Amino acid sequence: MLESITATRYVTPLKEGGSLPGIVEADDLGTYVLKFRGAGQGLKVLVAEVLVGELARGLRLDVPRMAVVDLQAPIAKYEADEEVQDLLTASLGSNLGIDFLPGSFGYDGSRPPDPDTAADILWLDAFTANVDRTWSNPNLLVWHGKPWLIDHGAALYFHHSWPGKGPNPQRFAAQPFDASTHVLRDVASDPAAAHERLAPKITRELLTTVTDAVPDEWLEPAPGLDGPEASRAAYREHFLARLETPQIWLPGGAR
Ligand SMILES: Nc1ncnc2c1ncn2[C@@H]1O[C@H](COP(=O)(O)OP(=O)(O)O)[C@@H](O)[C@H]1O
Ligand SMILES: [Mg+2]
Known part of the structure; x- marks a missing residue:
């Protein structure tokens, strides 16, 4: 089972991600990349993230820790950016948190x-x-x-x-x-x-x-x-x- 935590602050969107994931802080004092239940393709993407991510972990590959992050109404209510506010409002309840890896950079072959x-x-x-x-x-x-x-939401598209x-x-x-x-x-x-x-x-x-x-x-x-x-x-x-x-x-x- 993934740990269940609650978001305490929406920090910023991750503009480079196609699905507009965002960074949040949570009540375990952790920082997470949040994959929103209300984003484009819906819950199936979150399911694929968990299944493939945990499969990778079971095979001893390196995958950031994941958690179920509860998003509550006040966090959406006080968000100034309208597009983000809509996404947050559509995502109240359980979302997928991926442990934020500080100082990481995108793979470039180096x-x-x-x-x-x-x-x-x-x-x-x-x-x-x-x-x-x-x-x-x-x-x-x-x-x-x-x-x-990271990012296994496109896998298992049979579902x-x-x-x-x-x-x-x-x-x-x-x-x-x-x-x-x-x-x-x-x-x-x-x-x-x-x-x-x-x-x-x-x-x-x-x-x-x-x-x-x-x-x-x-x-x-x-x-x-x-x-x-x-x-x-x-x-x-x-x-x-x-x-x-x-x-x-x-x-x-x-x-
Ligand atoms: N755990 C993480 N730690 C740090 N940065 C991350 C993490 N997960 C995603 N990112 C950053 O956010 C971007 C978008 O995340 P990703 O999971 O690939 O979502 P999308 O489905 O939108 O492509 C990544 O390319 C990466 O730069
Ligand atoms: Mg990606």
Whole structure:
């Protein structure tokens, strides 16, 4: 489970982010990048952030700590910027906080990860269909000399079709991954070796931990999904089905 905290101050928007995330302070005295429930694509983006972020953590990749941040009306009410006020007002309740990494900078290739770590990150992105780690949008922050993974909201986009069609793990398992524009493609070691390292770590136990980290209220009902537990089980089935088909999605194919 993610820790639950309450926002105490809205500090500033992060203008470079497409989804207008903002920086907030919280009652644990921490500073967080807030991903708003009321932003563009809604709760599914927050769900993907938690699932892929916690999966990465389970694979021992570096990901900032996440927390569920309650946003209350007074913070929205006293915000001067109208666009931000609208976003805050649309986001009262639980939002996703990502621990702010002070002094970090966007990945520019000057501090590449070691080849196996790069391959592990590439593997994670291929496995979760994360198209958002390219040179134009690296979504890696260099902090304390090593890359930290951020911004997984675009991964697992199969769930955007759930409101109409319901879950379909086999379709996800059959979906290829295009690694040609991946930011770590040229520094990563053999993806097949990364698969051998990481696939055994995607256990039912890890998947349960990861799906349990998503708050109930972010898991919206859909055809065939009548409650949060059904949604969690569906995500686990998608991951398990995809784990069986590396020949389809693993860059360079499986051994
Ligand atoms: N945990 C963090 N610590 C410091 N800066 C961050 C953090 N998370 C995001 N940022 C900054 O905010 C920008 C936008 O965040 P990101 O998660 O990529 O959102 P978006 O979906 O809008 O692209 C990032 O490119 C980065 O510069
Ligand atoms: Mg981003």
